[in-house]
Amino acid sequence: MSYCRENGKDHIIFATKEDLDKPSAALITANENSEEPGLILPNGDINWNCPCLGGMASGPCGVEFREAFSCFHYSTADAKGSDCYEQFYKMQECMSQYPDLYPAKESEEETDDDSEMSIPDQSSVDKVLQEKSVQGTSFVNTGTKS
Structure with a gap:
């Protein structure tokens, strides 16, 4: 019993x-209203909490990523995003300072696969931030949405 x-x-x-x-x-019934929103919310805004971003919106280059992605998303240029060069350049510069989190794509001569830049997981971000903090540079994750 x-x-x-x-x-x-x-x-x-x-x-x-x-x-x-x-x-x-x-x-078990599917509830239509419980579906997680995707990258773009119904009102057209960017969902920075979307797992599809793989944590790129947070971490040491999160601000630069959000600025570049926002510029691209809201771009009205004829070649979408062509007016976002400066934001993407700043993001790339930031990422180059953290090669452990954002490894550079290998050239085609060095590799046979088409691997892209890998997206770091949260433990990797925490590890690098801890190392930078020990070196005298500190980062604060406020947990706020932009």
């Missing part, structure tokens, strides 16, 4: 082997 017990905020469910051997009667 199965039963449920509450322990503070938790609900503990005890089930017998016989209960678990039966097919589930649970109905």
